[in-house]
Amino acid sequence: MVMMRRLKLKRTHLLLLGVFLFLTWNLLTHRTLVNRNAEKELEAEREVEARISQLQSQISQQMRENQQLLNQLQELKQVADAEGGKEGGGEGVKSQKEDRRTTSAPKDVVLPILMIACDRTTVSRSLDILLKYRPSAKQFPIIVSQDCGHEPTSAVIQSYITTKNVSHLSHIKHPDLSDIKLPWPQKKFMGYYKIARHYKWALNQIFHVFNYSTVIIVEDDLDIAPDFFEYFLATYPLLHNDPWLWCVSAWNDNGKSNLIADEPEKLYRTDFFPGLGWMMERDLWKELGPKWPDSFWDDWMRHPDQRKERQCIRPEICRTSTFGKKGVSKGLFFDKHLKFIQLNTKFVPFTRMDLSNLNKEQYDQQFVKEVYSAAVLSATEALNGLKPEETKVRVQYATKDEFKRFAKLLGIMDDLKAGVPRAAYRGVVSFMLKGRRVFLAPPPDWSGYDVKWT
Numbered sequence: 001m002v003m004m005r006r007l008k009l010k011r012t013h014l015l016l017l018g019v020f021l022f023l024t025w026n027l028l029t030h031r032t033l034v035n036r037n038a039e040k041e042l043e044a045e046r047e048v049e050a051r052i053s054q055l056q057s058q059i060s061q062q063m064r065e066n067q068q069l070l071n072q073l074q075e076l077k078q079v080a081d082a083e084g085g086k087e088g089g090g091e092g093v094k095s096q097k098e099d100r101r102t103t104s105a106p107k108d109v110v111l112p113i114l115m116i117a118c119d120r121t122t123v124s125r126s127l128d129i130l131l132k133y134r135p136s137a138k139q140f141p142i143i144v145s146q147d148c149g150h151e152p153t154s155a156v157i158q159s160y161i162t163t164k165n166v167s168h169l170s171h172i173k174h175p176d177l178s179d180i181k182l183p184w185p186q187k188k189f190m191g192y193y194k195i196a197r198h199y200k201w202a203l204n205q206i207f208h209v210f211n212y213s214t215v216i217i218v219e220d221d222l223d224i225a226p227d228f229f230e231y232f233l234a235t236y237p238l239l240h241n242d243p244w245l246w247c248v249s250a251w252n253d254n255g256k257s258n259l260i261a262d263e264p265e266k267l268y269r270t271d272f273f274p275g276l277g278w279m280m281e282r283d284l285w286k287e288l289g290p291k292w293p294d295s296f297w298d299d300w301m302r303h304p305d306q307r308k309e310r311q312c313i314r315p316e317i318c319r320t321s322t323f324g325k326k327g328v329s330k331g332l333f334f335d336k337h338l339k340f341i342q343l344n345t346k347f348v349p350f351t352r353m354d355l356s357n358l359n360k361e362q363y364d365q366q367f368v369k370e371v372y373s374a375a376v377l378s379a380t381e382a383l384n385g386l387k388p389e390e391t392k393v394r395v396q397y398a399t400k401d402e403f404k405r406f407a408k409l410l411g412i413m414d415d416l417k418a419g420v421p422r423a424a425y426r427g428v429v430s431f432m433l434k435g436r437r438v439f440l441a442p443p444p445d446w447s448g449y450d451v452k453w454t
Contacts, residue, residue: 109236111229111279112212113142114202116195117157117220119150120324126220127160127169135229141168143210144220145202147194149177172205174198180294192295200292207282207289214240216279221324224250224277225344227264228319232279234350235267235313239279244360245269246284246310250277250319253422254412257342259431265348266316267355268430269363271449272420273301273312277320302417304451313358314423317344337413364426371428371439379406385434392437400453406440419449 113130117123123144134140144157154173160166180193206215216232218224225231228250235248251274252260275298293300300306321343325334357363374394377386382395395410397403403421407414412431413422421429427442427449 107139109139109214109233110212111140111232111236112206112210112215113140114206114215114217115142115144115220116198116202116217117144117146117153118148118198119153120220120326121152121156122323123153123220124156125323126218126222127157129224130218131166133224133226133228137166137168139233140216140229141170142166143170143172143206145172145174145198145205147174147177147198149173172202174201176201189295196293196295196297199297200289203285204289207285213282214279216277218277218320219322219324221322222277222320223323223343225317225319227344227347227350228277230348230350231315231319234353234355236279238313238355238358239281242360244310245313246280246307247273247312248279249274249312249314251275252314252316252318252341254429254431255318255341256411257340259412259433260317260342261432261437264315264317264344264346265350265353267358268314268316268423268425269311269358269360269367270314270423270425271307271309271311272417272422272424273298273307274314274423276322278312299417302420304418304449307418311360311425315344317342319344367425367428371430371441372444374437374439379409382433382438383409388436390436392439394439394441396441396443398443400450403440403453410438410440412440416453419451419453 115123115126115130127142127144130142134142146154146157154171157171160169161171174197176197180190180197182190182193186193203215203217206212214236231250232248239245239248249270253272253274254260288301288306318341321341322334322338325339357366370392371394374392375387375390377393377395379395381387382393387393395406397406400416403416404414407421407429410431410433412429415422421427421440423429423431427446429440431438431440
């Protein structure tokens with residue numbers, strides 16, 4: 001009997017143990033399945049969020065593309081409404097501009113000022129002088145585009161809007177402040193890479209967001225002349241109509257006081273892209289923007305692949321000067337050259353003047369005649385003032401080394417970019433020396449620039 005009871009008790013224990021193990025197994029299995037389902041649900045939620053984010057990005061991209069398409073359609077309509085077809089002349093090197101001889105009167109055109117800024121609180125100096133000479137807020141709206149994320153500079157710019165209530169002044173900020181990944185030898189040029197990136201973003205804002213058709217570009221360390229706005233307003237029709245022009249610049253690279261004539265009304269065509277206060281149109285940005293370089297954008301523009309034998313207008317006396325010793329070049333170029341550039345102080349009523357002499361055909365004919373009819377002297381003879389009765393003289397060079405040697409002796413800029421001397425036209429650099437005009441010029445049979453002269 002005792003044995004029977006023990007066997008029953010053992011069976012009961014075994015049965016209970018089996019029930020316990022069964023229930024435990026089922027509980028563990030249930031929890032595992034629940035956890036797996038939860039993970040699957042979480043993964044599904046993440047996938048949905050990722051798809052939503054991707055869709056939002058695609059929608060934003062599509063909206064930008066639609067806006068660009070709308071801008072292009074508007075331009076096509078403007079061209080269709082204008083008189084004439086494409087202007088003749090040129091052999092595949094001229095700009096793709098249409099002939100737009102019927103242009104808006106200067107009083108109707110809007111020429112926004114794009115100021116490129118970063119971390120200079122002295123941006124107030126540049127803004128103050130722009131506002132001092134700005135003849136019309138509506139005609140010359142100012143957009144300050146700031147990189148670097150420098151809060152003190154941002155506060156200075158913002159004060160013109162919130163405290164001083166300046167009309168037609170906008171402050172935009174470059175959203176990408178990240179460093180650019182560069183190999184070790186290039187890291188020292190990081191500043192130039194960031195400048196090029198900022199320029200591209202800012203110009204896209206001007207042409208594709210603000211939807212302007214023209215822009216005047218300045219930087220946050222420039223003073224301007226009293227007739228700065230008058231100069232660009234008067235030269236706008238030239239830029240707009242002439243397919244051989246791609247910019248108007250306020251700068252003369254040889255603009256030191258001893259190298260210029262007291263003729264503030266005198267303007268030139270130049271093959272060299274000067275920058276430092278310059279005007280361009282949207283059709284040029286449509287050409288350059290998609291292939292904009294990662295760095296050294298100004299030298300990139302001076303290459304034949306971009307310039308395509310087009311020219312800029314530049315003045316005898318600069319309409320801008322720079323006070324920005326601090327910068328990516330560490331002030332070396334400033335101390336050696338930039339601080340000696342003379343800023344024009346006389347107001348020239350350009351909009352009431354006939355500037356047709358700057359049209360290419362007329363200008364070239366007169367320019368070549370003037371240069372190659374001048375008496376020929378050696379660089380040393382010109383420097384020593386030989387033949388004082390000659391008011392214009394020509395110093396001729398034939399090689400790169402000759403040009404550099406003569407330029408240095410005569411006191412003008414001796415460097416070349418893609419073979420083009422600073423301020424040159426048809427290889428000729430025009431400047432004043434001891435009260436008379438000097439042309440540092442190639443031979444009369446000059447056939448074009450040599451890109452290896454650099």
